[in-house]
Amino acid sequence: MRKIVCFLITMTILSCSQEEFNIPNNNQADAERVLANATDFQNFNISNHSALFDNQIEFQGIYFRALADQFSTTNAFRGFWDFCDQPRRQVINSTANDDLGLQAGGPWNGFNSVINNANIVIDNIENNDGQVIVDEVDLTDQELAAAYFDKGVAQGYLALIYDKAYIVNPDTDPGALEFSTYQEVFEAGVDNIEKGLQLAQSVAEFTYQVYPGGQILDEMMFEQLANSYLARLSIGLPRTNTEASSLDYNAIINYASNGISEDFSPEATESVFFNNLQDWSLFLLSDGAGYMPSDQKIPHLVDPTYDTDYPTDETIILDPAIDNGDPRFEEYYEYVGELFGFLRASRGRYLFSSYRTKKFYNGNDQNQTGLPTNIMAAAEMQYIIAECHYRLGNYDAAVAVLDSSPRGTVGNQSTTAAGPNVLNALLYEVSIELDLASGICVEWWFMRRHDMLQAGSPTMYPVPASELEISQDEIYTFGGPAAAGETGTASGDNDWRNIDLVY
Template sequence: MKKIFFGLAVLFSLGSCESIGFDDPSTLTNAEAIEKIKSLGYVLTTSSVQTAFNTTTNNAGGSHFSLWADQSTNTNGSQSWWDFANEPRLRLNNNSAYRGNAAVREVYSNFYQSNLDATKVIDLIENQKLTIYDDKGADRTKDCLIGAYYAKGVSQGYLGAIFDRGLIVDDVNLKLKEFPNSYKELIENGIKHLDKTLQLIAETPNLNFDFLKGVTISKGDLVLLINSLSARILSSVARDKAEAENLGSPYWNRVLAYANKGFTSDYTITTTVGGYYNALVDVLERPYGTASYVPADIKIAYLADKTKKTPTAYPTNNSVILGPIESDDKRFYQYFTYTSNFGILLEARGRGLFSNYMRSRWMYPKLSTLNVAGAINPYFLAEETRLLRAEAKYWLKDYNGAAAELNASTASRKQKGGLPDVIANASALRDAIHYEYAIEIDGAGGTFVPFTFMRRNDLLQGGTPTQFPIPQIQLELIGEPVYTFGGNESAGEKGKFGELGTARDNGWKPASK
């Protein structure tokens, strides 16, 4: 009998295999194969896909990027949120003992685990020529191959958007321990896998994509999702405006091509018991009495205030409480709620971080959590694909085309917001797209959106890290020096591949001193 090995000399914990009950999670023996192999591939595919979905809307990491993007604010020590919201910006602490480093580690380990599980499934099917069965004995080989390539594409693409470097793991026998691949290589390899997924879907008429608990994604929706995610991931490569410009027309035409084949209506997922829910939106909208656990940053009110009286930082005079703003955008009153209750915001940690607005679009006040059966979770909004189309045309200098996207009668800013047309010039278009990401997309963009839009358009506050480093614990395992990004004193610093690692002081507002 053929002996099947799943050895991989890399730095990951093989939690999914451990949960199946192997004594050694890196090796499957003959005896175990007889007992386990029929459903192993299906179990690994399910684990891989679920981990990819969960991590694309993760609280850890997602809430931290929301703070760095000035979408949210906080003075709470929970998850070290205060450190990420702080002004002036702090250098990211890449110490494994640091509470906030859990965000870096969790995003890293989750996506690498998803990729690793998927790599094993592909090896089973393509190299070992095995048939994959589900726990009911049905042949699921084609479905699992599609699920595996999907999870690999998303995981590698997201790792490239979030981290400065990594290791492309497409071979179960890989022995390399270093992190030689740049963020660009991770993204391109992820897109290659997503393209392969689209090819396999076209060849599989009876696809059953049932890897999320209680949810089956239709073939049509899966194609739309892959195209939408591909546009999002590709657009997120640049670490600053200069890099985005230098990508050139062929690159932005690729983004546009994917976005043109993406969602035209919101893609949402209904929570099932023990199934997927959007943990990021859940925490961003979580109420704290009549206040918010993670308030919307004052940037939101600043952008929406038609009187332009809202400051870019909250008044430090503790006798001043800002009143509700006036906005021409009808959506603002649907998506955000005014409160004079500062909740858990602590004045001793900087009153300038205060805010009077909380989110009330997807969950609050009807629900106190999305982790309840029947709750509706945003996963990919149609307006994001519109914004990706508009921005691609912006970089292609098709300003009239970009304006037409934003001024279409079906655009949310027109249909729901009642806002006037955007002028077809570069400055007005960038401001309008930034506004839409801030108001319309917000937490529904998942782990790194709107952060990556602000990054590639030089809108981050000076001193903000543009990316995560490889976690300390991984670097020390292979003897590489620990490094990090961020801090006002490091504004403009470059990373290993010449990319901007810490934002310059040319963002949406001047950096605090």
């Protein structure tokens, strides 16, 4: 079977030859110019860095927030309701689904594009004697290190989101592509991140620019960021609590301990680089309701007596949650009472909410130069370390880390050194402190590896049907109550709604 896959990339002509598609190559001169000119070549690589990070703060994150019960809606626009509804629905993996390109197709196209562009850089340097000399400074190893990092992180995201993907290298025969398991793709990603790290450490005055005109990282910051991604991706890989038991938590502690100590949040540049996930998630309607209201999970974590589902009796409007002394609750969320915005009772009043998220809100416009982009919070490394201690049974050590994190220093919350209490505290912090502060997927990954997702929730995406039609593979999907507990679908064994919330 011949499988020709042409991933979407910034410069399509660089990835798909006219021989493969038998079409005229009108841009060949531009392609040759970019590859031949060192400054243009470096700018191409920097644009790929931008694509890597942009895909982590893009629209596609909305669906993962929905699966993790970070927000709720009955709004069917772009399939939002499909991912919030209860009982959970299957992923509609069909080319007849007009929203497939935003749902399962969004991360697939985006991260595969990054990999393809990184391969172009790697191929031209390693296999075609390419040199990147700008203003008489040899940047070849710097650009190669950056390309391996970009490729590895993108592979990591594919591994953590999908059940399988392609491992594509510069010498891969496009006619012989076969899917690899998510574990194999993850290992390839780790190898590439580590290779990028090693190369960066050998470069004097190494720099990595996040996006054209954006923040420039020195070697130390790049090393911390690479270790942070190794920590995030390593702990995020498992689909179930059982699978999570096999991780090397001491190795993950080492990654996180060498990770960022300050938030990685490059300033936005209007219409160039900004947090589109926040832009959608924080939108305030004219009646004062949130376009994407906070799920009942949030006030329930703060006040365990609070209903996990909104009352279906239309005469009942829930009162505010009981204050637990955490100033973040008032700072990050607003009680709006009976202002329900686009919520429709005919689609399930149990999905209603009397809260909206206002954390990071900037007047319905995140597309402003100078705003934080919140790609990764330093607190995430603290929570990863605490979770590793929890998994190793070192509850006192976990509590010590939690006390030194925003949970203790900002939220004034304490935690008892007992397994269930530590886990509840971690759920609280990941859901409240990290939401919209660490890009896409983090809450979903946490909940799936602890079996906290609602039964029937997809624990991974299928390869998009649009891709499977090209590769001539059988179309499949995950999710739905009938598949609960099967591979790719949450069992609901530790559904957050049934947890005894003691801290």
